[in-house]
Amino acid sequence: MTVKSDRPAGRPPEGRPRRTESPAAAPPLLSRRRLVTGLRQIASTDYLIIAVAPVLIGLLAGTAAIGFRSLIGAVQWLGFGTAGENLASAAAALPWWQLLLVTTLGGLAVGLLVRGLMPGGRPQAVGEVIEAAALKGGRMSLTTGIKAAVISAVSLGVGGSAGREGPVVHLGATIGSHLARRLHLGRRQMRMLLGCGVAAAVAASFNAPIAGVFFALEVVVGHYALSTFAPIVIASVMGTLVSRMHYGNFPAFILPEAQLGVSFLEFPAFALLGVTAAVAALLFMNAILFSDWCFERSRLPRWLRPAVGGLLVGLVALEFPQVLGVGYEATDAALQEHYGLALLLALVVAKTAATAVTLGAGFGGGIFSPSLFVGAMVGGAFGLLAGGVFPELASGPGAYTVVGMGAVAGAVLGAPISTILIVFEMTADYALTIALMIATAIASLIVQHLHGHSYFTWQLARRGVLVQGGRDVGLLRDAKVRGLLDEAFSSVPPDASFASVREAFAGARYGELLVVDEKGVLKGLITYGELAAVAFDGEEHPELDALALARTSPPLLAADDGLETAIRVFRQTGEAHLPVIEDRDSRRLLGLAHEHEVMAAYHRALLLGQAEETGGRP
Numbered sequence: 127m128t129v130k131s132d133r134p135a136g137r138p139p140e141g142r143p144r145r146t147e148s149p150a151a152a153p154p155l156l157s158r159r160r161l162v163t164g165l166r167q168i169a170s171t172d173y174l175i176i177a178v179a180p181v182l183i184g185l186l187a188g189t190a191a192i193g194f195r196s197l198i199g200a201v202q203w204l205g206f207g208t209a210g211e212n213l214a215s216a217a218a219a220l221p222w223w224q225l226l227l228v229t230t231l232g233g234l235a236v237g238l239l240v241r242g243l244m245p246g247g248r249p250q251a252v253g254e255v256i257e258a259a260a261l262k263g264g265r266m267s268l269t270t271g272i273k274a275a276v277i278s279a280v281s282l283g284v285g286g287s288a289g290r291e292g293p294v295v296h297l298g299a300t301i302g303s304h305l306a307r308r309l310h311l312g313r314r315q316m317r318m319l320l321g322c323g324v325a326a327a328v329a330a331s332f333n334a335p336i337a338g339v340f341f342a343l344e345v346v347v348g349h350y351a352l353s354t355f356a357p358i359v360i361a362s363v364m365g366t367l368v369s370r371m372h373y374g375n376f377p378a379f380i381l382p383e384a385q386l387g388v389s390f391l392e393f394p395a396f397a398l399l400g401v402t403a404a405v406a407a408l409l410f411m412n413a414i415l416f417s418d419w420c421f422e423r424s425r426l427p428r429w430l431r432p433a434v435g436g437l438l439v440g441l442v443a444l445e446f447p448q449v450l451g452v453g454y455e456a457t458d459a460a461l462q463e464h465y466g467l468a469l470l471l472a473l474v475v476a477k478t479a480a481t482a483v484t485l486g487a488g489f490g491g492g493i494f495s496p497s498l499f500v501g502a503m504v505g506g507a508f509g510l511l512a513g514g515v516f517p518e519l520a521s522g523p524g525a526y527t528v529v530g531m532g533a534v535a536g537a538v539l540g541a542p543i544s545t546i547l548i549v550f551e552m553t554a555d556y557a558l559t560i561a562l563m564i565a566t567a568i569a570s571l572i573v574q575h576l577h578g579h580s581y582f583t584w585q586l587a588r589r590g591v592l593v594q595g596g597r598d599v600g601l602l603r604d605a606k607v608r609g610l611l612d613e614a615f616s617s618v619p620p621d622a623s624f625a626s627v628r629e630a631f632a633g634a635r636y637g638e639l640l641v642v643d644e645k646g647v648l649k650g651l652i653t654y655g656e657l658a659a660v661a662f663d664g665e666e667h668p669e670l671d672a673l674a675l676a677r678t679s680p681p682l683l684a685a686d687d688g689l690e691t692a693i694r695v696f697r698q699t700g701e702a703h704l705p706v707i708e709d710r711d712s713r714r715l716l717g718l719a720h721e722h723e724v725m726a727a728y729h730r731a732l733l734l735g736q737a738e739e740t741g742g743r744p
Contacts, residue, residue, distance in 0.1 A: 175309055180322045180357040183305060184364025187298035187326035191365070192372050194275055194294050201283025202451070205232060214455045217285070217447040225285075225447075226440040232284020233436025236277060236489055237429040243273040247428050249281070249490035250274040251292035252345070253585040255299040255324060259346045264303055264317035271300025278490030281432075285450040287439055287480035291331045292492020298327030298365075299346070318354045321347040325358045326365030328544075333369055333376070334551035338362035341544035345582070392521065396529055396561040399508050400568030403533030406474065406504045407573050410497065411538060411581055413478050417486025418588075428488060435487025442480045448473055449480040452495040457531070460502040463523045470507040474500055493581050497535040505530015528558050533565040537573040540580020542566045605727055607692050607706055608685040611717040615705075617642045620649050620673040627652065627672050636703045640715060641676045648707055648715040650676025683719055684709050689728050696721045 199209030205228040208216040217225055240247060250270065258266045278293035302323025306316040321342040329338030339362045343350050347358070421431050442449055448456035456473065459465060465473070481496040509526025528549060536545035546566050550559055573580075579587060616634040618627055620641050631639055631652065641650040652675050681699040683692055683706050695704065702721050708714040 175311070176315065176318075176357055177360075179305060179309065179319055180361040181364055183298075183302045183319060183322045184326040184361035185368060186301050186305075187294075187323050187361070188330040188365035188368025190275075190297050190301060191294045191327055191330035191369065194279055194297065195290065197276070197279040198282045198290060198451075201232075201280050205284050211452075211454050211458075213285070213451045214447040214453075217443060217450050222444055225443060226437060229285045229436040229440035229443070229450075230433055231436075232280065232286075233432035233434070233439075233487065233489065234430070236281050236284070236286070236436075237432040239277050239280060240432070240488060240490075241429040243277065245270065248488060249277050251278070251296050251490070251492050253582045255296055255320070255346055256582050257586055258299070258303070259317055259320055259348070263313040264306065264320040266300045266303040266320065268300045268304035271297045271304075274490065278492075281484075281489040281491050282451055284436065285439060285443065286436070286489040286491055287449050287451070287453070287477065287484040287496060288489060288491020289493055289495030289497075290452050290491070291328065291494040293490060294327045294331050295324050295492070298323035298325075302361075317347060318357055321354065321358050322361035325362040328365075328548075329362040330365040330369040332548055332552055333366060333373070334548050335359075335362045335366040337544050337547035337551050338365065340547055341541060344544050345539070345541045393561065393564060395512050395516070396526075396565045397568055399505060399526060399529055400533050400565035401572065402508055403501060403504060403530055403565060403569040404537055404572035404576075406500055407497070407534050407537035407569060408577060410478050410481070410500055410534070411577065411584065413482035414485050414581075415584075415588075417482035419486075421486045421488070431487045432489050435483045435489060438483045438487075439480050442476055442483075446473060446476040446480075449477045453477065453499040454495065457499050457502045460506045461524055461527050463506070463527075465503075465506060467507055467510045470503045470510070474503045474507070477503070493538060494535060497538040498531045501531040501534030502527045503530075504534060525558055525561070529562050529565045532562045533569040536566040537569040538581050540570070540574070540582065542570040605689045606685065607683050607687045607689070607719050607724075608716075610692075610719050610723050610727055611685070611706055612720060612723075613717040615640055615718050617715075618652075618672045619643065620671065622672040624668070624670040624675070627675060636718070636720075638703060638718075639672070639676075640705055641672045642715050646714050648682070648705055648713045649673055650678045651680035651705060652676045680705065682707055685716055689724060692719060692724045693728060696724060 202213060203209040206213060206216045206220065220228075240249060244250065251274070255266070258264055275293050275297045278288075278290070282288060282290055299320050300323070302319040302321070303316060306319040309315075311319070324346050325338040325342035327338070328341045329335045332338070339355070339359050342358050342362070343355065347354055421435070424431070426434060439449070448459075460470065477496060477499050481493075484491065485493070506523045506527040508530060509521075509523030512526065513523065532545050532549040535549070536542040539545060546559070546562055549562060577584070614635065616630060616636075616638070617640040618630050620643055622630070622641075627639065631637075631654075637654055639652040640648060641652060643649055650673060652672065681695055681701060681704055683695060683704050685706055685708055687695075692704075696702075704719050704721075706716045706719050708716055
């Protein structure tokens with residue numbers, strides 16, 4: 127029976143308090159448990175190492191950059207009588223025979239040093255850093271880094287037309303990698319500390335801490351995860367502090383008072399300058415390719431090529447001494463609008479030829495300074511032409527010179543973001559940033575579409591090293607087949623009879639019989655395809671043994687093959703299971719590798735790569 131109440135709906139009975147629903151309390155932003163856990167993590171050994179190591183790397187890389195420049199100056203003083211940036215002026219005052227003698231004998235010294243010190247008989251710079259970060263887990267040799275720095279310092283000191291920033295980046299990277307190895311850090315931490323060395327080296331070279339950070343992240347590390355970003359910032363700042371304590375806090379180049387006009391009508395001119403810079407960058411890189419091809423096709427021994435290259439560079443310098451060394455004296459003169467149109471265009475050709483000969487002949491050195499030089503001359507010439515056509519709109523050749531520097535260098539290096547920041551910090555002129563961004567973006571886009579590579583990736587590709595997707599490929603190469611072995615397999619001796627083979631095959635796992643001798647050496651593989659032709663004809667086949675039935679050259683994997691190789695072999699052969707041997711010389715059988723387990727390991731490697739970029743766990 128239902129009893130009907132007279133009280134209004136929703137009113138509680140008399141004397142009973144109304145129940146009120148209290149809203150759920152919001153969790154505290156920082157709970158005590160979370161605070162304690164975070165402090166324990168920060169106090170752990172790994173966190174302390176990652177906090178302290180970037181400081182040490184920044185100090186060491188900054189000091190190394192100063193020492194490298196001092197070594198260049200010492201060699202330069204021996205040959206040209208000056209240790210400063212005024213190499214062009216000093217060379218112009220020398221007798222012609224002394225100039226040729228310095229560049230030629232200096233080239234001979236470089237060739238002998240490369241022959242005696244460098245693995246592979248070639249100098250090293252930024253390309254090797256990118257390869258190490260992408261494919262070698264950040265592992266680099268400090269000894270090789272020091273030797274490469276000495277060779278590059280001698281190359282630049284005797285007048286080689288190359289840059290000093292690339293060798294410093296290489297040296298800084300080896301310092302970071304060496305420290306990571308001494309601390310027994312993992313792959314992610316090693317690549318991070320390698321990036322710290324790169325950032326500190328760039329920052330110390332250009333007095334540009336922001337650019338150092340983004341160059342390391344954009345060109346070497348390849349991602350912007352906070353767990354990597356923060357240590358690289360610390361290292362870059364420390365490298366900059368060391369540089370500023372030694373050289374002072376001054377921009378690398380001082381601009382005249384010319385600024386952008388207030389009208390946006392000038393920006394199409396900067397876009398056109400970006401197209402012009404792309405053409406200059408393509409010609410510049412292809413000139414190096416052609417020079418390298420010519421020296422490779424020549425019959426000159428590798429150690430003698432720098433001497434010939436030095437002679438050719440010296441001959442160019444007799445008419446245009448501005449091409450010697452890093453060329454910052456001429457770059458600064460172009461910014462100050464000291465050169466006319468004819469000289470600017472001539473220096474574009476002369477510097478391109480001198481740099482191509484220098485690098486093609488085997489001198490050490492980088493590519494950034496020459497690309498800045500070429501960009502400055504292209505931009506200055508473009509500015510003079512623009513000022514002649516639209517004098518009321520043009521900002522002056524100095525502004526176009528700055529924009530040309532960034533556009534050509536960004537396209538050559540394949541690093542538009544960091545190049546924009548480098549040029550901005552080198553000149554300390556914010557007003558030109560928008561124009562610089564427009565021209566650099568256009569030039570980089572054109573070069574990427576037409577050439578497909580930056581100078582660094584093109585350099586590696588010519589040696590057969592492909593770094594596209596490099597971090598994933600590096601993870602796949604680090605994971606070895608040895609870790610995926612299945613030692614439970616079915617086998618028969620080579621002299622097993624046909625009847626024994628047929629009986630063993632009936633119980634074989636995975637439908638395969640491995641033919642293995644008494645020493646454990648793989649002699650062949652029997653699958654259903656090999657056995658089916660004779661297994662069902664009703665005869666015993668006493669003349670057949672296991673070795674006669676087997677494929678004696680089956681597809682197989684070595685224990686130290688990486689997952690990249692394993693996936694390729696599985697795809698090419700269509701097999702689901704492959705025998706794994708110790709090495710291809712001994713052919714000692716270790717077990718089987720299964721395609722599904724290789725693919726699972728591949729998936730785990732990709733998760734590890736994602737965790738590396740986010741700073742989390744896979």
